[in-house]
Amino acid sequence: MSEQPQGEQPQGEHPRGEQTQGEHPQIVFDDVSVEFGDRPALTNVSVLLSQKRIAVIGSNGSGKSTFARLLNGLVTPTSGSIRVHGLDPVKQGRDVRRTVGFIFSNPDAQIVMPTVAEDVAFSLRGRLLHGRKLSRIEVADRVAEALETFGLTQHAEAPAHSLSGGQKQLLALCAVLITEPSLVVADEPTALLDAANTRRISAHLLDTLPQQVVLVTHNMALAARCDVAIRFEGGRLVDLGEPAAVIDSYARDHA
Numbered sequence: 001m002s003e004q005p006q007g008e009q010p011q012g013e014h015p016r017g018e019q020t021q022g023e024h025p026q027i028v029f030d031d032v033s034v035e036f037g038d039r040p041a042l043t044n045v046s047v048l049l050s051q052k053r054i055a056v057i058g059s060n061g062s063g064k065s066t067f068a069r070l071l072n073g074l075v076t077p078t079s080g081s082i083r084v085h086g087l088d089p090v091k092q093g094r095d096v097r098r099t100v101g102f103i104f105s106n107p108d109a110q111i112v113m114p115t116v117a118e119d120v121a122f123s124l125r126g127r128l129l130h131g132r133k134l135s136r137i138e139v140a141d142r143v144a145e146a147l148e149t150f151g152l153t154q155h156a157e158a159p160a161h162s163l164s165g166g167q168k169q170l171l172a173l174c175a176v177l178i179t180e181p182s183l184v185v186a187d188e189p190t191a192l193l194d195a196a197n198t199r200r201i202s203a204h205l206l207d208t209l210p211q212q213v214v215l216v217t218h219n220m221a222l223a224a225r226c227d228v229a230i231r232f233e234g235g236r237l238v239d240l241g242e243p244a245a246v247i248d249s250y251a252r253d254h255a
């Protein structure tokens with residue numbers, strides 16, 4: 001382990017991670033637990049993260065997706081409190097959903113409109129970008145640009161559900177990123193992608209995007225490219241630190 005397990009600090013102390021504050025806004029968990037029925041999914045998680053690229057790793061069922069879903073209010077804590085860029089996902093759900101773009105591992109969950117171009121344009125409906133509403137022409141231009149970025153231009157008029165799994169994943173990314181969320185949370189975004197698209201998407205998420213990114217992944221090569229990694233096991237945050245060290249201890253524990 002590169003650092004001691006989280007969540008055991010006495011009340012009143014600062015959550016861990018504060019020593020590594022960066023230029024990005026903060027994600028703060030204070031003694032957060034989540035139970036589904038009477039089964040704990042996360043237990044006493046306290047952490048402060050302000051790095052630009054945050055990897056979330058750990059075994060199957062360890063609580064990674066639950067952690068990610070807490071960030072935009074898809075899951076609510078059973079106890080404890082959360083602040084994401086100053087917002088409380090429980091009390092300010094609407095603001096949080098505008099601030100946090102969430103990319104699911106199953107892209108079918110995110111397709112809402114019949115065609116690819118309509119689905120991307122739908123994300124901008126009723127949204128202010130840079131403090132103002134976009135005109136129809138601006139929306140069309142932005143959609144065209146975003147489709148080009150994600151290699152979907154030739155599928156613009158295709159039924160969204162006719163795309164392959166990987167193409168749907170690209171569409172989901174495109175539809176979320178076009179809204180320019182200030183935090184991007186991606187839960188296994190490359191799971192369905194081939195090698196070329198994994199490179200393309202990981203370069204976009206990890207190298208290009210100016211925003212803060214939380215990346216839940218089993219792909220250790222991607223986790224290694226982040227600024228910090230956190231690791232869950234059995235619903236507890238058991239490690240936080242330099243990705244190489246966190247990945248090493250994870251690999252050792254599973255050798």
Ligand SMILES: Nc1ncnc2c1ncn2[C@@H]1O[C@H](COP(=O)(O)OP(=O)(O)OP(=O)(O)O)[C@@H](O)[C@H]1O
Nearest residue numbers: 036040041058059060061062063064065066067232
């Ligand atoms: N909606 C839910 N209802 C009941 N139990 C749930 C729910 N979501 C998650 N869990 C349980 O919480 C625990 C943590 O699940 P979670 O999806 O957060 O793990 P994970 O680390 O993302 O796993 P994986 O790597 O397999 O995707 C698991 O035991 C899971 O069965």
